[in-house]
Amino acid sequence: MSARMIDGKSLATRLRSELTARVARFREETGVQPHLAAVLVGEDPASAVYVKNKQLDCTKAGILSTLHRFPTTLTTAELLDHVQKLNADPTVHGILVQLPLPKQIDELRILDAVLPVKDVDCFHPENVGLMVQGRPRFLPCTPAGCQELLKDAGVKTEGAHAVVLGRSDIVGKPMASLLIQKGGVADATVTICHSRTKNIAEITRQADILVAAIGKPNFVTADMVKPGVVVIDVGINRVGDRLVGDVDFDAVKEIASAITPVPGGVGPMTRALLLENTLRAAELQTARAKA
Numbered sequence: 001m002s003a004r005m006i007d008g009k010s011l012a013t014r015l016r017s018e019l020t021a022r023v024a025r026f027r028e029e030t031g032v033q034p035h036l037a038a039v040l041v042g043e044d045p046a047s048a049v050y051v052k053n054k055q056l057d058c059t060k061a062g063i064l065s066t067l068h069r070f071p072t073t074l075t076t077a078e079l080l081d082h083v084q085k086l087n088a089d090p091t092v093h094g095i096l097v098q099l100p101l102p103k104q105i106d107e108l109r110i111l112d113a114v115l116p117v118k119d120v121d122c123f124h125p126e127n128v129g130l131m132v133q134g135r136p137r138f139l140p141c142t143p144a145g146c147q148e149l150l151k152d153a154g155v156k157t158e159g160a161h162a163v164v165l166g167r168s169d170i171v172g173k174p175m176a177s178l179l180i181q182k183g184g185v186a187d188a189t190v191t192i193c194h195s196r197t198k199n200i201a202e203i204t205r206q207a208d209i210l211v212a213a214i215g216k217p218n219f220v221t222a223d224m225v226k227p228g229v230v231v232i233d234v235g236i237n238r239v240g241d242r243l244v245g246d247v248d249f250d251a252v253k254e255i256a257s258a259i260t261p262v263p264g265g266v267g268p269m270t271r272a273l274l275l276e277n278t279l280r281a282a283e284l285q286t287a288r289a290k291a
């Protein structure tokens with residue numbers, strides 16, 4: 001048996017087209033164009049491509065996007081200064097600081113400095129806290145994108161055992177938090193595995209839903225999953241000139257009931273959710289004229 005493909009590319013296209021219509025309506029009603037400021041520090045080629053794609057998505061959706069580019073040698077103080085300027089600029093609704101930042105920059109200080117209502121990545125502790133408590137201001141882009149994929153694929157999460165591989169602040173922790181919420185694409189029983197977990201395969205074999213976000217190419221092998229599992233592969237790893245996920249796709253697809261490909265699975269959904277958050281940020285910061 002071969003698993004059903006969960007097509008993130010086509011779902012993201014659908015979401016983007018709905019969002020484009022909502023952006024147009026918002027602009028008509030308020031006269032305000034949502035604006036995402038993307039901050040890119042250094043010369044990492046992968047980061048440059050990610051940011052360029054995010055900007056392209058914005059333009060297509062009717063969202064203004066500006067690029068704020070800085071040399072690798074930038075200091076924490078200089079970047080803080082720029083973030084404060086973007087915070088104070090009323091025409092900027094969303095601020096995205098592309099990670100990773102160069103080593104000398106204090107990443108947490110920078111992310112903490114982003115005004116919470118402009119924090120479209122949902123990295124600020126205030127927004128993380130609200131999300132964990134089940135009253136989100138923004139949803140974290142990648143985990144929320146995974147939920148949308150599960151919803152669209154008709155996967156029942158209620159009572160399911162979801163195993164999350166990875167404990168990063170960007171994916172693992174917020175993914176687990178979302179899946180244990182009450183209602184929606186949630187109500188799952190969640191286990192988080194990480195680099196210090198013993199007998200990982202024993203745990204992953206119990207998963208009804210497996211979210212792999214561990215950053216190791218082809219980490220999840222066929223012997224680590226049970227028949228019928230739904231696999232969401234968050235990994236993007238460069239192996240030679242190929243992009244591969246955290247899951248050994250060719251082997252695991254023979255055992256799973258549904259699986260996301262890499263590329264074309266989670267990646268496009270992360271970008272779609274960023275647009276959603278940018279529109280939401282603009283809505284939060286703009287008083288709509290009453291009809």
Ligand code: GUN
Nearest residue numbers: 096097098099100121141
């Ligand atoms: N680097 C890798 N993923 C992300 C993301 O979702 N947001 C930001 N800002 N940087 C990233």
